[in-house]
Amino acid sequence: MPNYMLLLHEQPMDYSQFSPEQIEAVIGEYITWRKKIEADGKYVASDKLKDEGGRLLTGYEGGFRVTDGPYAEAKEVIGGYYTISAADYDEAVDVSKSCPHLKYGGRIELREVESLS
Amino acid sequence: MVSILARRFGYQHLERIEDAVQDALVAAMKKWPFTGEPENARAWLIETAKNRVIDHLRRDGRSETLEAAEEAAAEKIEDAFLSGEIEEDELRMIFACCHPSIPPDARVALTLKTVGGFSVVEIARAFLSNKEAIAKMLTRAKAKLRDQKDIDVPSQQELVNRRDVVLKVLYLMFNEGYAATEGEELVRKDLCFEAIRLVAIVAKHPPARHPKVNALLALFLFQAARLETRIDQNGELLLLEDQDRSQWNKVMLSEGLKQFRLSASGDEVTDYHLEAEIAAVHALSRDFASTDWERIIECYDELQHRQFSPVAELNRIVAIEKLRGPHVALSALESLSKRTDLSRNAIYLLTLGHLLSLKGDRRQAATAFEAALDLSPNQPVRRFLKRRIELLRSA
Numbered sequence: 001m002p003n004y005m006l007l008l009h010e011q012p013m014d015y016s017q018f019s020p021e022q023i024e025a026v027i028g029e030y031i032t033w034r035k036k037i038e039a040d041g042k043y044v045a046s047d048k049l050k051d052e053g054g055r056l057l058t059g060y061e062g063g064f065r066v067t068d069g070p071y072a073e074a075k076e077v078i079g080g081y082y083t084i085s086a087a088d089y090d091e092a093v094d095v096s097k098s099c100p101h102l103k104y105g106g107r108i109e110l111r112e113v114e115s116l117s
Numbered sequence: 118m119v120s121i122l123a124r125r126f127g128y129q130h131l132e133r134i135e136d137a138v139q140d141a142l143v144a145a146m147k148k149w150p151f152t153g154e155p156e157n158a159r160a161w162l163i164e165t166a167k168n169r170v171i172d173h174l175r176r177d178g179r180s181e182t183l184e185a186a187e188e189a190a191a192e193k194i195e196d197a198f199l200s201g202e203i204e205e206d207e208l209r210m211i212f213a214c215c216h217p218s219i220p221p222d223a224r225v226a227l228t229l230k231t232v233g234g235f236s237v238v239e240i241a242r243a244f245l246s247n248k249e250a251i252a253k254m255l256t257r258a259k260a261k262l263r264d265q266k267d268i269d270v271p272s273q274q275e276l277v278n279r280r281d282v283v284l285k286v287l288y289l290m291f292n293e294g295y296a297a298t299e300g301e302e303l304v305r306k307d308l309c310f311e312a313i314r315l316v317a318i319v320a321k322h323p324p325a326r327h328p329k330v331n332a333l334l335a336l337f338l339f340q341a342a343r344l345e346t347r348i349d350q351n352g353e354l355l356l357l358e359d360q361d362r363s364q365w366n367k368v369m370l371s372e373g374l375k376q377f378r379l380s381a382s383g384d385e386v387t388d389y390h391l392e393a394e395i396a397a398v399h400a401l402s403r404d405f406a407s408t409d410w411e412r413i414i415e416c417y418d419e420l421q422h423r424q425f426s427p428v429a430e431l432n433r434i435v436a437i438e439k440l441r442g443p444h445v446a447l448s449a450l451e452s453l454s455k456r457t458d459l460s461r462n463a464i465y466l467l468t469l470g471h472l473l474s475l476k477g478d479r480r481q482a483a484t485a486f487e488a489a490l491d492l493s494p495n496q497p498v499r500r501f502l503k504r505r506i507e508l509l510r511s512a
Contacts, residue, residue, distance in 0.1 A: 015143045017248075019236030020118070023142040030150035048151035080151040101150075 003044055003113040004092040006082040006099070010106045029100040037084060042095055044083040051077070076107070083113065118163055119231050120210035126170055128213050129263040131231065132256075137169035138162075204318050207232055208325060211315055214258075215283045218265060223258040224286045225293070230255055233311045243293055243308055280325055284333055284389070287316045291337050295344075306344060313337045320376070328383035331376045332390040338373030339396035342366040354501040358405040370400050388423065391416045410440045427457045431468045443475040463492040467502075474509060483509040 015023065037043045056067045086092040089112065096108050122134045141162045155161045214228040226244065229235040237255070241248040294308025316337060320330040346360040377397055380390055395416045402408045417433035420426070430453050438446035450469060459465035470485035483506050490502045 015146075016139065017236060017238055018139075019239055020138060020142055020234040022236065023139075023146050027142075027146050027149055027154075030146075031154055034150060034153065046151040048148050051147065079147060082151070 001085045001087055002115060003083050003085050005111050005113055006084065006096055007109040007111070008079050008081060008101050008106055009076045009109060010079045010101070011076055026100065026104065033099055037095055042084045042086060044085050046080065046082040048080040049078055118166060120206040121163060122166060122170060123213070123231070124206045124209055126174070128265065130170065131259050131262060133173050134166070134170055135231065137166040137173070140169055141166040205322060208318050208322050211283055211319065212279060213262060215279070215286045216262065216265060217279070217282065218261045219258050223254045224282070225290050226251060226254060227258045228286055228315070229290065229311065232315060243305060276324060280319070280327065283319060284316070284330065287312045288333065291340070295340060309337070309341050309344065313341060328380045329385070329387040329389050332380035332387060332393045335373045335376035335380055336389060336393040336396050338369045338376060339393065339400045342369035342373065342400060348497070352497060354497045357399065362404065365400070373397070373400065388420060391420050408439070410436050414440065427453065427459060427462070428464060431464055435468060435471070438472060438475065443472045447472050447476065461492065463489045466492065470505070479509045
């Protein structure tokens with residue numbers, strides 16, 4: 001069964017208007033979703049990418065150039081990713097669509113992982 | 118969490134602590150979906166928030182804040198969760214929020230924010246205010262708190278007065294939830310339940326506990342047991358006589374009774390005792406017809422004897438009608454309106470309309486309800502009044 005990668009794009013948001021209870025509720029939704037895909041045997045891996053910047057390497061006159069960012073001006077960043085296993089895109093979409101990320105204004109980019117064979 | 122950290126760092130850093138708790142929660146929200154929840158999530162949150170406060174204090178660089186920072190850094194807060202100290206920290210926090218130096222109208226909001234974890238937007242909605250006004254009020258209140266030296270739960274004589282302020286604040290919080298004055302919702306259960314949670318903390322812990330706290334808790338529980346039945350499936354207002362008593366919350370009623378019994382352990386009968394007893398009479402009557410109105414009127418008489426209140430008098434008059442009929446009640450209402458000008462009071466007009474319609478004066482009753490309608494911004498109440506007016510006018 002192929003693997004699919006869910007890249008979770010998010011817009012930097014102001015959370016100061018949320019009450020602690022509201023934030024805890026959102027956390028609960030994500031945890032429930034994650035446990036569900038684990039229980040269904042779909043979960044493969046996931047990682048959180050750190051919020052602060054990163055480095056951008058660009059090939060430049062035979063060498064390369066490193067810049068901070070790349071997110072300084074970007075409206076969206078990738079907050080993290082999941083790898084899931086699914087029969088095909090239909091099933092992968094089915095798993096992804098219940099992710100709370102969509103409910104809170106985020107985008108999910110879904111890509112099939114190329115396997116070795 | 119705010120209460121726990123405030124206890125350690127001092128209430129003068131309240132704003133910073135609130136920000137740190139918020140930051141920790143947001144960090145968890147961004148991280149845990151990918152990494153999974155740590156084994157002890159709450160301890161992780163509080164450690165994270167604590168470290169953020171410490172960072173702030175270190176950056177601040179003043180020697181006394183540095184000292185507080187190092188002290189806190191050395192201590193593992195996790196232990197507090199095990200020893201049940203949290204409630205004691207919350208108790209301290211409640212007393213701090215209801216400190217006499219805080220303006221009375223800011224106390225409920227500050228308590229909701231710091232102890233209850235309500236957001237500024239939620240508080241603004243509860244108090245029919247905008248979030249800027251509430252934010253400003255909270256900032257001013259926190260500044261007052263910052264200037265206070267002695268913030269612990271006070272002792273002896275001081276405690277008696279301070280506890281009364283705390284109870285009053287919780288009473289207002291509950292009432293705001295019980296009778297939302299404006300908008301589409303008739304009741305705001307979250308406010309009621311927070312008031313119950315907090316008064317239960319006060320009732321439980323020495324030195325704050327006292328029979329009158331049990332009385333207030335009993336009152337809240339009796340009222341809250343009926344919350345669900347005050348609204349029908351369509352969100353419309355249901356009067357006590359039309360409510361389905363079998364749907365009253367039995368757990369809350371029996372806990373209310375337990376608290377009511379505990380409240381009798383002292384030798385003082387407070388206003389809260391009397392109000393709780395009125396609520397108990399209603400809660401214990403099998404049906405509306407068998408309500409012990411005699412006892413209810415006695416309680417209102419005693420309340421009025423202590424301190425006259427027009428709203429309590431209106432309630433007393435409604436009870437009088439049940440026992441002695443609309444004519445006697447209407448003349449009591451007339452003498453009340455001579456004593457206080459209530460021509461712009463919605464509850465007065467509602468009572469007047471109610472009594473007139475019982476007496477059979479349909480036209481006058483409708484006029485009174487129409488005047489009440491003009492003064493009622495709450496939507497379910499407005500629809501209720503419109504239905505009554507229509508019925509009265511149609512015949």
